[in-house]
Structures are given as C-alpha cells and as structure tokens.
Amino acid sequence: MSASGATTAFRGVSDLRLVGRQVYYEQLNFWLNPIGALFTVGFSVVFLVLLAASAGNSRIAMYGNIRMVQYYVPGFAAYGVMAACFTMLTTSLVVRREMGLLKRMRLSPLPTWVLLSAIFCNALLISAIQVVVLLLIGKFGYQVVLPHNAAALVVSLVVGGLCFTSLGIATSTVIPNQDAAGPVVSIVFFVLLFLSGLWYPLKAGSGLAHFSSYFPVRHMIIATFAPFDVQKGVSAWRWADLRVMAIWGVAGVIVATRRWSWAPRRSDPRRTWRAPFGRTR
DSSP states (O other): OOOOHHHHHHHHHHHHHHEEEEEHHHHHHHTSSHHHHHHHHHHHHHHHHHHHHHHTOEEGGGGEEEHHHHHHHHHHHHHHHHHHIIIIIHHHHHHHHHTHHHOOOOSSSSSHHHHHHHHHHHHHHHHHHHHHHHHHHHHHHHHOOOOOOHHHHHHHHHHHHHHHHHHHHHHHOOOSSHHHHHHHHHHHHHHHHTTSSSSSSSOTSSSSHHHTTSSHHHHHHHHHGGGGGSTTOOOOHHHHHHHHHHHHHHHHHHHHHHHHSSOOOOTTTOOOBBOOOGOOO
16 A cells, blocks of 8 residues: 555544544533433333324224334334434534534534534434334334334435435524524424324325425335335335435535534624614614
C-alpha cells in the first residue's frame, strides 16, 4: 500500500472513531434522562400490550385470518422507527438550535459532519432498540410469527429510518421555536398514524387507504408488515412502498439543505412590533 493510501485509511479509521465516540456521548445523554428514555422506548411497548389485550383473539380476515396482535407487532415496530427518527429527532434539533447548542458545537474542533452523523446514528440506534424489544415481546409474550424474510424487514426499517430522519431534519427547519416543537410534531405525527392504519387495518382501495397512500407513514407500516405476512404467495418485498419512502426522503433532504440553520431563529431587528393600544417596541 502506498503512503497516500495508508494515510487515507488511517484518516478513515480515525473519523469512524470520532463518530463512534460522539454516538456514545449522544447515547449517554439519552439514557441519563431515565424518564425520557423510558417513555421514548416504552411508549410503543405500552400501546402494543394495551391493544393486544383489548383485541384478545380477534382476527383479521383480509390478511389470511391472522390474529390482531400479529398485525400490531410489525405496525408498532414501524412506529418505533418513525417516533425515534422523526418525533424525537425533530424536537431535539429544534431545542438544540434555539438554546444555541448547535451553534456552540459548530464552533468546537469537532467536524460538522461527525456531529450530525452522531445525532442521526443515535436516532437510528434508539429505533433499533425499540424494534428488538417489540419483536422479543411479540415472540415470547404473544407467540407472534417472526418475519419469514429478515433481509426484507431490515431493508424496510433502514429505508424508513432514513426517510423519517430526513423528514425530521426538514421539519425542524420550519418550526419557529422550541415551545411549538412538541405540539406541532405530535399533532401531525399522530393524525397521520391514525389515518394510516396503525390502530386498525385499512381495507385496500378504501378512501382512507387512498388518501393515506400520499404520505410515507402508510407505506412504512405496509413495508414493515410484509415480511410478517403469513399468506402464501405474498412477497416480503414491497418495492412500491420503499420507492415512495425514498422519494419522501429525497424531498426531506432538499428542504433540509435549503433551510438548515445552526443559529437560533430571531426576528428581524429592523422590524418593530406594534403592541395593543398603539404602543410599539
């Protein structure tokens, strides 16, 4: 190996170590807030247990007469990825920006791409933890049939994670302040979850299924459920749904790169605010 090649390889290993160390600090920051970590990871678990208990032995005819819990496990696995990569990431970026943390870290010796990579990898890691926990509970708690094609499940989760990560970054650039972050993200996210068939399966061809097909949440749920589908002759690969999520992901990248800001958003000082009764500031 030439000297230049060895130098390049050494820099690559050094960069990976930097990313790994920063991911460690991101994880440390996450788990040092046990209440927040518990609610983030346990939210999908609690919903799964409650819905499985209420469904009992109910079955879904449209998916080969499977039990409802067989539908809920992959659905909430998809939810865990979306919640970590969209809801948690969006709120975190808005709070860090408005508190000036992003700006201060930008001025540190740490390379910018290392900082952002660690933040995004941390969200993906948290989503992976949720998926593993849900699969274990589904398998040993409810005897759910695990996916017959693990590769298809991994690809669906990775594509979905990248899609919602880019959408989370893009959404963080349009939220005006940290007080609005929680309500805006929660309302948008849970309305789309309700319309996309997380709580109950949607009949193919229905008006609600057609409307929700314009948004990536529906495609994430379908693509994640496909490897769990026990019907004969049904493919575990949902290429059309993966393609829609990829398109949304590219759109999120475009919006994020055009609107990204490291500094807190402040109003234009040249503008004056007219208060009630004619007073100005």
